[in-house]
Amino acid sequence: DTGVSQDPRHKITKRGQNVTFRCDPISEHNRLYWYRQTLGQGPEFLTYFQNEAQLEKSRLLSDRFSAERPKGSFSTLEIQRTEQGDSAMYLCASSPTGGLNGYTFGSGTRLTVV
Amino acid sequence: AQKVTQAQTEISVVEKEDVTLDCVYETRDTTYYLFWYKQPPSGELVFLIRRNSFDEQNEISGRYSWNFQKSTSSFNFTITASQVVDSAVYFCAPPTGGFKTIFGAGTRLFVKA
Numbered sequence: 001d002t003g004v005s006q007d008p009r010h011k012i013t014k015r016g017q018n019v020t021f022r023c024d025p026i027s028e029h030n031r032l033y034w035y036r037q038t039l040g041q042g043p044e045f046l047t048y049f050q051n052e053a054q055l056e057k058s059r060l061l062s063d064r065f066s067a068e069r070p071k072g073s074f075s076t077l078e079i080q081r082t083e084q085g086d087s088a089m090y091l092c093a094s095s096p097t098g099g100l101n102g103y104t105f106g107s108g109t110r111l112t113v114v
Numbered sequence: 115a116q117k118v119t120q121a122q123t124e125i126s127v128v129e130k131e132d133v134t135l136d137c138v139y140e141t142r143d144t145t146y147y148l149f150w151y152k153q154p155p156s157g158e159l160v161f162l163i164r165r166n167s168f169d170e171q172n173e174i175s176g177r178y179s180w181n182f183q184k185s186t187s188s189f190n191f192t193i194t195a196s197q198v199v200d201s202a203v204y205f206c207a208p209p210t211g212g213f214k215t216i217f218g219a220g221t222r223l224f225v226k227a
Contacts, residue, residue, distance in 0.1 A: 033214070033215075035217075041219060041220075042205050042207075042217030042218055042219050042220050043159070043205075043217045044217075045214055045215070045216060048214055056214055089157070091159070093159075100147065100164060101161070101164060102149045102151070102161030102162075102164060103159075103161060103215065104161070105158060105159040105160075106158070107157060107158050108157060108158070
């Protein structure tokens, strides 16, 4: 078990470009979560999946954001037409169904929009 | 709506001092859970413990102890004999409906040698 993997670790992009991040959860975890964290703040919930079903999506997630989890394994988070305000750390986490023992987080993808 | 408050933004202590981090969780739920996470300078969030609202006994794990007071909705986290490696941001984080966890703003702890 290698934990939760996120790729890439860092991404610098020009405003207006599209970016896609990948998350590989712990294989036996059914639930997968995406959070966003800006400097000095706690993580903000974006969305989560139970297997391949996206069960909840935050109002923070504008139409430019989309997430998928095909086949209930890895997940991708795409941001279209990036804006400077999208610059943040994007965190992925996973847990078994129930999640009563907390989440396992990945190291995150740091996005910088210039 | 649920609200989690970590009023202490930053705390600075000298090594070997005890330090307590405060968290208040306001909710209409009668039973609930709360998680504590640690985010060291390396950045990766690490799950520390789950506390239950129906258990007001202190929980102790090594130098860490957790206390819940239902009357004030306060979950407190105490580090005894702090060490430099305890320097991190600590988040209290209640899971809400569907086990979507919301995070407080965090308390940054500096432990000086």
